[in-house]
Amino acid sequence: GENVEQHPSTLSVQEGDSAVIKCTYSDSASNYFPWYKQELGKRPQLIIDIRSNVGEKKDQRIAVTLNKTAKHFSLHITETQPEDSAVYFCAAGGGADGLTFGKGTHLIIQP
Amino acid sequence: NAGVTQTPKFQVLKTGQSMTLQCAQDMNHEYMSWYRQDPGMGLRLIHYSVGAGITDQGEVPNGYNVSRSTTEDFPLRLLSAAPSQTSVYFCASRRTPGANTGELFFGEGSRLTVL
Numbered sequence: 001g002e003n004v005e006q007h008p009s010t011l012s013v014q015e016g017d018s019a020v021i022k023c024t025y026s027d028s029a030s031n032y033f034p035w036y037k038q039e040l041g042k043r044p045q046l047i048i049d050i051r052s053n054v055g056e057k058k059d060q061r062i063a064v065t066l067n068k069t070a071k072h073f074s075l076h077i078t079e080t081q082p083e084d085s086a087v088y089f090c091a092a093g094g095g096a097d098g099l100t101f102g103k104g105t106h107l108i109i110q111p
Numbered sequence: 112n113a114g115v116t117q118t119p120k121f122q123v124l125k126t127g128q129s130m131t132l133q134c135a136q137d138m139n140h141e142y143m144s145w146y147r148q149d150p151g152m153g154l155r156l157i158h159y160s161v162g163a164g165i166t167d168q169g170e171v172p173n174g175y176n177v178s179r180s181t182t183e184d185f186p187l188r189l190l191s192a193a194p195s196q197t198s199v200y201f202c203a204s205r206r207t208p209g210a211n212t213g214e215l216f217f218g219e220g221s222r223l224t225v226l
Binding site for chain 1: 153219
């Protein structure tokens with residue numbers, strides 16, 4: 001089955017700086033790569049996703065890049081704000097059996 | 112729409128007891144699933160269903176049963192609770208079964224403690 005590795009497990013950045021979270025996956029058949037944000041005590045919510053026919057996607061301060069050859073994808077957050085503090089999960093999938101999630105990155109925005 | 116509704120939000124069980132976590136969605140989604148979330152382990156798939164009458168196992172199915180008699184409901188049953196099943200459980204649904212067809216909608220979660 002699919003295996004998703006996510007790094008780092010904790011990331012602390014100064015407010016206004018950029019944050020980058022990286023994931024690798026093992027199954028070359030995976031073709032869908034979403035990112036979920038989970039605030040403390042809340043449910044995970046989708047923030048951005050990318051499909052394998054696209055190399056990069058951007059939505060305001062958030063961007064995701066995908067390198068299918070290397071089986072890497074990354075989340076980039078620019079101009080970080082206090083409300084960006086949360087746990088972020090990457091995931092990979094392609095078929096009806098669902099998504100495989102990474103173990104999560106705790107992003108801390110320092111004032 | 113209420114989205115995905117889970118009950119109960121909190122539950123304490125003794126080892127060996129059984130219980131059912133309820134999940135209902137009002138979005139007419141074909142795909143429903145159960146995940147467990149443990150510290151440092153991310154979200155792990157327990158069971159999933161691609162439509163009424165169809166269920167399948169995920170990554171960590173042992174000790175859990177599911178059924179899907181209607182499109183709306185997908186209960187998760189713990190047959191004989193063990194301390195290793197202490198976790199936060201999330202039900203999630205998606206419009207169509209394929210993983211690349213868009214957003215997975217999560218319920219608020221059910222925190223289960225097994226003593």
